[in-house]
Amino acid sequence: MRYAEVSVNSPVAQRRTFSYAIPPGLSIDVGQAVWVPFGDKILQGIVSELSPYPAVEETKEIIDVIEPCPLLSPARILLARWISEHYLSPLFDAVALMLPPGFERKALTFVSTTPNPDARDISSLSPEPRQVFESVRKQGRIGLKELQKRLGKKKAQTIVSQLVGRGLLVRSYEMEPVKVSPKRVPYLRLNVTPSQAREMAARLREDKRAIKQANLLEFLSQLSQPLPLSEVKKATNCSASVVKSLISRDLACIEQIEVKREPISYRDITPTSPPKLTAAQELALKSIKESLTHKTKGHPDVFLLHGVTGSGKTEVYLQALTKTVKLGKRGIVLVPEIALTPQTIERFASRFPRKVAVLHSKLSPGEQFDEWHRIRSGEFDVVIGPRSALFAPQPELGLIVIDEEHEWTYKQDTLPRYHARDAAIKLAELTGAVVILGSATPDVETFYHAQGGDYHLLQLPERVVPVESSPLPQVEVVDIRDELKAGYRSIFSRSLSQAVTKAVSGGEQVILFLNRRGGATFIQCRRCGFVLRCKRCEVTLTHHFAEDVLVCHQCNYKTPVPQTCPQCLSRQMKFLGIGTQKLEQESTYTFPQARLLRWDSDITRGKDSHGEILGKFRAGKADILIGTQMVAKGLDLPSVTLVGVVSADTSLNLPDFRAGERTFQLLSQVAGRAGRGTLGGQVIIQTFSPEHYAIQAAAKHDFASFYEKEIAYRRQLHNPPFSRLALLVYNHTNDARCQGEAERMRDRLIAERDAKGIDNLGIIGPAPAFIHRLRGRFRWQLILRGAELPAFLSPIPFPQGWTIDIDPVSLL
């Protein structure tokens, strides 16, 4: 007998596997999906190990395989185990990251007759079981569900068990089918023949009020096949009511037609060949190529490609991938957010035509499922996607690229709370792949490793476009306090408003950046200083200008703007702070000649709106683009010559030790938007703290000086990379009980630490979390600072209500 350790899809399983015997005749491999009995259920499991001995005395048998071939490679099984151990997450949750989308489904039970049933057994059956047996025999196979529908749940189960016990029926299991929801689009089609339509159109034309209907009818009569309704409307410039009239006259109808979503439209993409590299690119590529050629499993080769936006990092990725493919291997490219990187995706698609898979959460489950299988069969040289794309079943993995490696979106904030960068490095160790981390503003921890020699540091010091070493934009820092002292109360300082006016009148484009969305971000009483907060979450409420309501951005609580201060009854509730809508309004007022375009998450919920807004701006249909974080990312806008940062202070004042780093990254990124074309560029940053090192360094495009200051603070305060952190949050509806449990846990952890004699393990708190209340529940937190945190925490039982975040990217 052989045995398998199986990761079972049950919340009870947590971080462990279960031993099952492999019945004779069943061929089982590591990574295989199987049905296993678990309690009184049949559950899915993934085989994580084979062994000649079971881990426990009594084992049940694996029932069957779900698919004949293993779903996961041995390396991915090991990666799942590492994620489970390192991030203290249930093993099956980690395994599930790597399974085909829609895999987690229930088992459906079927019954069929055994080959040679004993006639005496059949005749001895009472009428009902006998009926069941006969109808199974007639149909060959019946779903248990169907029998339950006929006989009732209990009775069906009892009878089936009886028949199985007598050896007359056998059970088999199958997965529920994938729920596929194809995308349908309304098409407008004629209900009459084209000639009838033209005739009718001529008649309609006699009535003045029906001219539009006539035109539409005429248009439809000329089509060789129906068009989507939206295209018809665009082409004929007609309204919904015109369409409606035609339909009510029975001349046309709407038909829902299924369309396939192509993540990449190759219509507008022309294949490109690689340019000649600059000297710095050449040097960087040379080291990467060497590693690609010689790398084997074991200690992974990690490259940090550090270079400002426009220094040619993407070109290095592309050519490194070309080399990877030449060596018969494949690559995975991670981007922080797929919706914001259409240009990057196009560049990959045009260098590797039809060999790029894009993983996108907007794909339907069915499409994701297809894509997964196409990737696994080796159809694509490159898989591009957000952090989860790391787990795509890309065979022969040779290269993993993580673009903008410092971005926080690489950390998952639900179970399992993995960091894609660290998981990628682990996967590289297991597969022999090479890792390239790219950034203009590397994570302080990543840079520390690169300096210390754990990673290879590759520098691209200058921009390539349009001519080598075109200068970085000039940055001016404006002290808002000086403006106020001089009596200027506008949200635009004198510098900024002059610069905008000048750029716009010269036909150049401007970006105004603000890192909050909504109207005036918060309101404050001018007399007593009272600030309105959400009663449930305690966070400041945000004013949404268009609807004139206050909104909680944690729980979506909404309330009208009060006329008087709830605390002192003063009528002077003054709007402070600014949001993109307010900024848009003020811009209209200050720059009446400019055409404005606003871009924030309020108006980009739909799939194409990112692309649409960008397209509009690139086509020069607006002079000023107003936006939040989104405008900072990955855009190549050559005619932008001025970027204004309306307030740099929001992120600087957050109570987290990474606030300085975050602000530096954000400002550098925003500044990188200006001057990407031949026109050069200028950046103006408005702030109340112009002397802060993060702002100073960002203004000088000086990562090195920022890093020096920041790493010194980290060392001094013993923060990462000089330690590792774990954030433990407990939530409860009762504040005192919440605090009590957090204190109990602290004592427990201290006792454990002291009993084991562990030095250098700091236990901080408990304290109320920055967001003390969330969706009606209180939150208290503990912070652990030390070295081997997962190993220390692993044996400690955490009651329900605790969340554990190992290597958190934010302490808020």
Ligand code: ADP
């Ligand atoms: P990054 O990824 O660092 O922002 P890119 O690779 O996007 O930089 O390069 C910036 C611009 O320069 C792009 O338009 C790219 O096509 C172009 N470019 C990059 N490398 C070269 C090169 N060696 N020769 C000519 N153009 C290049």
Ligand code: ZN
């Ligand atoms: Zn007041």
Ligand code: ZN
């Ligand atoms: Zn709230």
